[in-house]
Amino acid sequence: xxxxxxxRACPYKGTNYMTVNNQNIDTSPLVDPxxxxxxxxxIRAEAARLFETGEVTAVVGYRAGxxxxxVMPEVAVTAExxxxxxxxxxxxxxxxxxxxxxxxxxLPKGKVAIVVKGCDxxxxxxxxxxxxxxxxxxxxxxxACPGVYGAAADHSRPLTADSAAKKCRECKxxxxxGVDLVAGTLPELKELPPLEAQELARLEAMTPQERWAxxxxxxxxxxxCLACRQVCPFCFCTQCLCDRNRPQAVxxxxxxxxxxxxxxxxxxxxxxxxxxxxxxxxxxxMDIPLNxxxxxxxxxxxxxxxxxxGTQPQEQGALTSxxxxxxxxxxx
Amino acid sequence: MxxxxxxxNLHHLIDALLxxxxxxxxxxxxxxxxxxxxxxxxxxxxxxQLPRRSAKEAFFPxxxxxxxxxxxxxxxxxxxPDLNRLPETVLIGVRPCxxxxxxxxxxxxxxxxxxxxxxxxxKRTTIIGIACTSADDACxxxxxxxxxxxxxxxxxxxxxxxxxxxxxxxxxxxxSALKARYEALLATSGSAQPLPLAVPAVDSxxxxxxxxxxxxxxxxxxxxxxxxxxxGCGACAFLCPACHCFDIVDEGGEAGGCRRKHWDACGFGKFxxxxxxxxxxxxxxxxxxxxIMHKFKYYADKFNQTLCTGCGRCIRWCPVGIDIKAVLDxxxxx
Numbered sequence: 001x002x003x004x005x006x007x008r009a010c011p012y013k014g015t016n017y018m019t020v021n022n023q024n025i026d027t028s029p030l031v032d033p034x035x036x037x038x039x040x041x042x043i044r045a046e047a048a049r050l051f052e053t054g055e056v057t058a059v060v061g062y063r064a065g066x067x068x069x070x071v072m073p074e075v076a077v078t079a080e081x082x083x084x085x086x087x088x089x090x091x092x093x094x095x096x097x098x099x100x101x102x103x104x105x106x107l108p109k110g111k112v113a114i115v116v117k118g119c120d121x122x123x124x125x126x127x128x129x130x131x132x133x134x135x136x137x138x139x140x141x142x143x144a145c146p147g148v149y150g151a152a153a154d155h156s157r158p159l160t161a162d163s164a165a166k167k168c169r170e171c172k173x174x175x176x177x178g179v180d181l182v183a184g185t186l187p188e189l190k191e192l193p194p195l196e197a198q199e200l201a202r203l204e205a206m207t208p209q210e211r212w213a214x215x216x217x218x219x220x221x222x223x224x225c226l227a228c229r230q231v232c233p234f235c236f237c238t239q240c241l242c243d244r245n246r247p248q249a250v251x252x253x254x255x256x257x258x259x260x261x262x263x264x265x266x267x268x269x270x271x272x273x274x275x276x277x278x279x280x281x282x283x284x285x286m287d288i289p290l291n292x293x294x295x296x297x298x299x300x301x302x303x304x305x306x307x308x309x310g311t312q313p314q315e316q317g318a319l320t321s322x323x324x325x326x327x328x329x330x331x332x
Numbered sequence: 333m334x335x336x337x338x339x340x341n342l343h344h345l346i347d348a349l350l351x352x353x354x355x356x357x358x359x360x361x362x363x364x365x366x367x368x369x370x371x372x373x374x375x376x377x378x379x380x381q382l383p384r385r386s387a388k389e390a391f392f393p394x395x396x397x398x399x400x401x402x403x404x405x406x407x408x409x410x411x412x413p414d415l416n417r418l419p420e421t422v423l424i425g426v427r428p429c430x431x432x433x434x435x436x437x438x439x440x441x442x443x444x445x446x447x448x449x450x451x452x453x454x455k456r457t458t459i460i461g462i463a464c465t466s467a468d469d470a471c472x473x474x475x476x477x478x479x480x481x482x483x484x485x486x487x488x489x490x491x492x493x494x495x496x497x498x499x500x501x502x503x504x505x506x507x508s509a510l511k512a513r514y515e516a517l518l519a520t521s522g523s524a525q526p527l528p529l530a531v532p533a534v535d536s537x538x539x540x541x542x543x544x545x546x547x548x549x550x551x552x553x554x555x556x557x558x559x560x561x562x563x564g565c566g567a568c569a570f571l572c573p574a575c576h577c578f579d580i581v582d583e584g585g586e587a588g589g590c591r592r593k594h595w596d597a598c599g600f601g602k603f604x605x606x607x608x609x610x611x612x613x614x615x616x617x618x619x620x621x622x623x624i625m626h627k628f629k630y631y632a633d634k635f636n637q638t639l640c641t642g643c644g645r646c647i648r649w650c651p652v653g654i655d656i657k658a659v660l661d662x663x664x665x666x
Binding site: 068230 | 363364365367384385394395469470560561563564565566567569570571579581583592594595597600602615616647649651652653654655657658661
């Protein structure tokens with residue numbers, strides 16, 4: 001099989017036509033795949049119970065795609081459909097995307113259950129904090145998650161140290177807390193090098209001119225497909241500023257001015273809200289490392305206000321509340 | 333006798349074209365990403381991966397200026413871009429799923445109106461296609477009437493050989509002219525066999541049956557079933573070799589600016605928004621239905637062609653895992 005897209009682990013290194021070099025790829029599984037099977041069984045059992053007792057009208061979870069190892073979000077509205085739900089390293093999507101007020105219109109009325117990883121749980125807490133939903137409107141099935149694939153991973157192989165998502169390499173919430181049920185148990189996990197932290201440090205060590213050059217180059221590839229916006233649980237505005245044309249705030253054409261404005265507006269609007277799920281970066285078909293911007297924002301928010309996206313709903317965001325002792329040193 | 337070219341001489345061909353002022357666009361690698369981009373030299377040609385975006389942008393760029401305006405001393409001037417300045421271009425290393433697409437799009441860009449931007453680029457571009465010897469599980473070209481060695485759309489066609497090099501076949505006048513011009517770089521074919529073609533392992537589709545089903549099932553629970561998960565981005569349309577919708581916008585300020593044409597996508601919520609704020613496709617399943625209808629019914633009805641080449645990009649890059657081949661399989665079974 002050849003490397004045509006990100007679903008292959010990029011085995012081609014040389015410039016020779018169709019030559020394969022697999023030498024640098026670690027193919028040993030990161031964890032025993034049985035732990036995903038156990039989580040799957042627990043999700044199915046809980047979903048069956050929920051439909052039987054009539055506690056929920058739908059279970060938002062994951063189901064297998066046509067191709068080996070691929071996954072898609074599924075809104076199961078019957079016990080039969082819920083019996084097909086799975087958990088696997090392909091379960092990358094942050095399903096809380098479907099819980100904002102606007103999106104919930106498309107779900108059946110009544111209480112719904114949702115499958116979340118620890119990282120997704122932070123988004124759920126954020127959405128509750130922003131009054132998009134109430135905690136008792138949702139039954140939360142948390143998954144003991146050893147990790148999921150990164151954007152470029154080969155879905156047909158077990159999760160390896162190389163194919164794990166960058167966020168999973170630094171994950172502190174493998175085991176979700178405050179949920180209604182934890183599906184599966186956590187195996188022992190290996191320590192992995194924090195690639196994203198290293199990349200952020202590399203960028204921070206640059207001069208402003210070098211950093212500008214880095215982002216100019218990255219944004220030059222943007223085609224404005226807006227996948228980053230559409231998968232973000234916090235981009236729930238029904239009228240996005242960047243779609244407005246009377247007056248126009250941001251150029252919509254994929255050119256340097258509009259691209260830069262779009263990505264900076266996006267980062268600023270997510271500061272203090274972003275849960276760090278990194279879905280924006282995963283889905284970018286142009287490989288723009290968007291989570292570096294989110295992460296930098298999160299770092300600033302922590303340093304300035306001690307604010308951190310957590311798994312508990314916070315009613316007041318760092319940028320929507322005022323304290324006398326707020327740091328204002330950045331105002332010059 | 334068939335003619336062949338070594339990989340090195342293919343690079344020399346690119347260098348020679350560049351030396352003559354011809355723009356050469358081909359798959360070029362930047363980090364892990366390969367895209368069609370102007371090549372600075374032959375060495376930059378990288379045929380390992382199918383480029384992330386399709387080759388349509390050589391004719392239908394993500395964004396182009398269609399007029400510019402300027403206000404100076406109270407006078408307003410409006411000017412058209414000079415299409416005569418579009419460079420002569422060779423588009424090289426194009427796999428069949430990308431090479432057949434411009435031929436499909438010619439129909440719509442010259443239907444009720446001859447789009448000069450698209451058609452001028454078409455006229456000035458020679459396509460060098462290449463037989464496809466690597467497929468993955470998202471590829472399905474053979475199910476929609478294309479194939480890993482389809483010559484359609486290519487002016488010149490390369491067939492990779494075992495042990496390196498390519499057979500060079502001229503498919504039309506443009507290709508013959510290019511082949512004749514660089515005869516010196518070619519050799520007479522030896523005994524080398526072509527590399528095995530990458531035939532996708534997929535179930536076949538009856539496109540006529542699908543078209544008939546679509547005609548009778550504008551309203552069907554399937555649309556909700558598939559597309560309730562659709563996130564509403566434009567990744568599928570923007571990566572697609574055949575999607576060709578665009579928006580026209582005015583950008584700039586009081587002193588001057590441009591009217592630009594840029595890619596648009598039927599998955600976007602605002603795509604069909606009326607000035608009255610009424611939106612005839614107000615939920616995502618209706619938008620996804622349009623994508624399928626346009627590709628497999630409307631375009632087929634109007635131009636007798638399918639607006640899909642089976643490249644698989646929309647499958648690989650859908651943020652929510654929607655798989656157009658699975659959707660077509662489902663319809664095919666009905």
